[in-house]
Amino acid sequence: MPEGALTAKTVKMCFIGHDRPAAQETLAELKDRYGNHDVEKCDVIVPVGGDGYMLDVLRAHMHTGKPFYGINRGTVGFMMNDARLEELPERIADAEPTIIHPLVMTATTMGGETVTATAINEVSLFRETRQSARIRISVNGKVRMESLTCDGVLLSTPAGSTAYNLSAHGPILPISAQMLALTPISAFRPRRWRGALLPRDASVTFETLESDKRPVSAVADNQEVRDVIRVEARENRDISMTLLFDRGQSLEERVLREQFDY
Template sequence: MTANADKPTALLASPAEAAQAAEVLLRDAYDFVPLENAEQIVALGGDGFLLQTLHEMLQRGKLAPIFGMNRGTVGFLMNDWRIEGLRDRLNRAKAFSVAPLRMEAVTVAGERLVYPAINEVSLLRETRQTAWIEVSVNGRVVLPELVCDGVLVATPAGSTAYNLSAQGPILPLGANLVALTPISPFRPRRWRGALIPDDLKILLKVLDPAKRPVSAVADQLEVREVASVEVCIDRSQALTLLFDPEHALDERIAMEQFAA
């Protein structure tokens, strides 16, 4: 599904003052429909609001394309804000498919929870004690014991976020890879992460979870005291982001590799 100005379009805005003011201006200038009737969405806010909107779409089972406009802080996943020419921008928008990660977490108490993640799934130590984590890929143990503050699995779309700040690699959108990146690793000392084909499953097993408790976070959704976490790409829930052709997401990600 791609953008078209003639398609029923919903307008969503974050609670931030700048986003609320922009919403008033757009509603005065254009016609919008309720979310349940929309075939595409214009979202006003920052990257956090866009992620929140994508998660809401997954929960609703409504995978309409989203054209974000930056009324937040960084806005890496957003288009520039301007009121004029919205219909033409939607007609010219370049569509990118983003397949989320599927996180299946099992807690120490035996509870099993499944959440999607557009950017990354991260495991983080809950106390001063370092985390001890066993890493397996497609059933094969590749790291018997990773001693660290945590570890994350990032999609290409999320590789410029938390993954990059943890010294992980930037992945082109079409790479068909995910980044497996340690957070402050202590042992193995020289291991700095791996690139994993995105059709494989990654299992992260917490060693000694009673003494060294670990939480798992799918974007902004946290599960405390996990025993194990399985992560894989879920292509059945692919989402579509829309961008102005001159500032498309693939170009932005590529240029981040050369940022000072």
């Protein structure tokens, strides 16, 4: 076994849970059965909740270097494991790891404020009113689309490609793909543009046109910035997060299955 690998006999777990009753009930059972350790002293962080809660926990603890093993007490649980309490140390020790990297978003508002946020799934721009948004898109400093008239546009990581990106008819990306997905949301002009696949080191800049008339918000996962005029987004390879999944249920396998689900 590689040095530093988790073992069922010695693994120390930090359980944290969403405030929903179902998650809190499971959280209490887990603590009672296996004990609990602080984030600083644990080997693995165990979020109990749904996918949204998992994103919150990842953002809060991404710099710890600790792996994450989610237990699903939400609805979909795409990033989580089944809520079985038995043999949890053994399951964690035998789990399949997946390494993901987040996006960093830098948004500038009409008032001149600069806001930086991190996204595990995607950075999205949305129209704020009944008026469609008009957005100029540049990749690595070169304008690639002078004006996209739309409800919005998003840049997705492979991990997030099966989430909102897929709902917006964007492509599913294998977790190991060295790519990002740029996907329009209800594009009006050009109507037939379906987006682009970009290399993982691409830096994408969105500039809002006619901002006073067509206000736009930017969202990094669920962190919203209103009235933006410029948004830059890129992958941050300096941050690595390890997600653990039960054997045979890896994130790579789930993404592959999603492509054949109809």
